[in-house]
Amino acid sequence: MVKNKKSFFVGSPYYIWMIIFIVVPMLMVAYYSFTDIDGNFTLENIKNLSEYADTFVLSIFLGAVATLICLIIAYPLAFMISRSKASTQKMMIMLVMLPMWMNLLLRTYSWMTIIEDTGIINSLLSKIGIGPFHMINTAGAVVLGMVYNFLPYMILPLYSAMTKIDKNVLEAAEDLGANMFQRVFKVIFPLSVPGVVSGITMVFVPSVSTFYISQKLGGTGYTLIGDVIDTQFLNSGRNMGATLSLVLMVLILLCMLLMNQFASNEEEAMLV
Amino acid sequence: MKNKIIDLHNITVAFDGEKVLDGIDLSIEDGQFVTLLGPSGCGKTTTLRIIGGFISPDSGDVFFDGKRINDLPAYKRQVSTIFQRYALFPHLNVYDNIAFGLRVQKVPKNEIAERVAEVIKMVNLSGFEKRKIDSLSGGQQQRVAIARAIVTRPKVLLLDEPLAALDLKLRKDMQVELKNIQRQLGITFIFVTHDQEEALSMSDVVVVMDGGKIQQIGTPEDIYNEPVNAFVADFIGESNIVDGIMIEDNLVKFAGQKIRCVDKGFGKNEPVDVVIRPEDIDVVSPNESPLSGLVTAVTFKGVHFEAIVDVDNFKWMIQTTDMIKEGQEIGLLLNPDDMHVMRKSEYSGMFGDYSSFSDEMDYISDPDYVEDEESEEVAEAEE
Structure with missing residues (x-):
């Protein structure tokens, strides 16, 4: 029992932190979701959600596309990094992280100046008589921004999972007759x-x-x-914004559960 | 004469400019149990990896069953490897690990089931089919690795120190078991180890390697009884190696004495190394033999005593069942066939004196010793 008391004592700052900054805010989001501007209980916010259905679908769709593109770009890169020399690995990981040291706003602004109608790409292209192409304010531009900004978050966990794969295991697969294709998909x-x-x-x-x-x-x-929540909080008070946040959270949670389910099935399938 | 299954011709490999293999020539007959034996860094594992297809030689040729396979990738070679740390697939269970090779080769499902069941029985793993790899002991994982490697029916099985991680008793059992499996399958085993006892007890042919070169190829008996140089004599078993001069055929002079021996074919007065195995030396009273010395240490080994005897500042090791004591003066009697005479080699003078058992022991108590090739060259130049 003494030991438990001790560990509780050591952990207490973290517990307090978690209660103040995680549990309480969540409860507040839930509270605002189900109240109106005067603090009375209401389901009005939930009823109004249908106005935003399209926005939800678009957000999830673009997020999914960006995630898929990140995965396709990051997977081979992470594999290559994980199989290179230790010094090369360090350098490559540095380069992957380097853009993260710069502010997200700044990175997004630089993409604006690159792909604007009068931006760097179009002015370069006009010199050789091509274009201009309309790139900004398209779905593609949004996905590009997401991919560029969040790619490192895909590369790093992939890289760390792949460095754990024993080189001998890959050699064993090759030794047993697996060609490169089979090694990738089966091991x-x-x-x-x-x-x-x-x-x-x-x-x-x-x-x-x-x-x-x-x-x-x-x-x-x-x-x-995210934009809608932003405008809601800035212009119309907290309640609708909180509801949207809550629903978004639930949706993401569902997506993740689905994803984990799929992944563990995959692993199970490999085990059987 | 039997068919040569593996043939290495003048293989040279360098890593970062450092030669790891230097002109390896090795022919391996089909169906033999061949052991590559040597200290760490001698190039034995590199040789194995060349045969497996994981390293391609900088120069020289690799032949498999008469065909040159230098450029054949590992997955197309008819060899299987048992890796030192087993390298089992952590995401697959025992059955799927073993079936892996057959599945990638697109063997029909019912045949896979049959063949896997057969090898599982052979390595005594029945009932473990559904077990996860990380729930198995080291010895069980070892068996899975063996089963996985032999189920594809390779013509050659490569074993990279497969028993190194097992404890002593289990290792002995596995030695017997591997030997049995090899007899049953009738295929060639190429076994890498640094354990000389393992090499002697399991092999048809032992290949002793050091410094990227093959020192000697022979049967275990040849290697033990007729070592070609001081390195082999020292590495295989215990041996006293003394400087000598071959006076004429059947007469060698060492430790100040002319002694009858059975070796011949050397030049007159040719300087030689003489090997005397500790168990061949008879202990007599000092006046019965021209060779005598002071016992400086006695260790009881169960079967026999092991004693260090100082003969004119050269420390001999002897093994005897006679009772002897520290501080006792004894005579050492040698029969003509107790000695083995070797030509001088680059290893002469490096081994065979029992002031200490290992070279490392000398190094760690010598503050001037630097483990660096350059310093050796400097020391040689100074001499």
């Missing part, structure tokens, strides 16, 4: 599933809930759920 992929799951989580969640990237690169045509 490397199953063993990297934990990295895939956490990479998808870490890219999908911020992509779905982003507001800044869609504002700057998507213009008015691609307002995402």
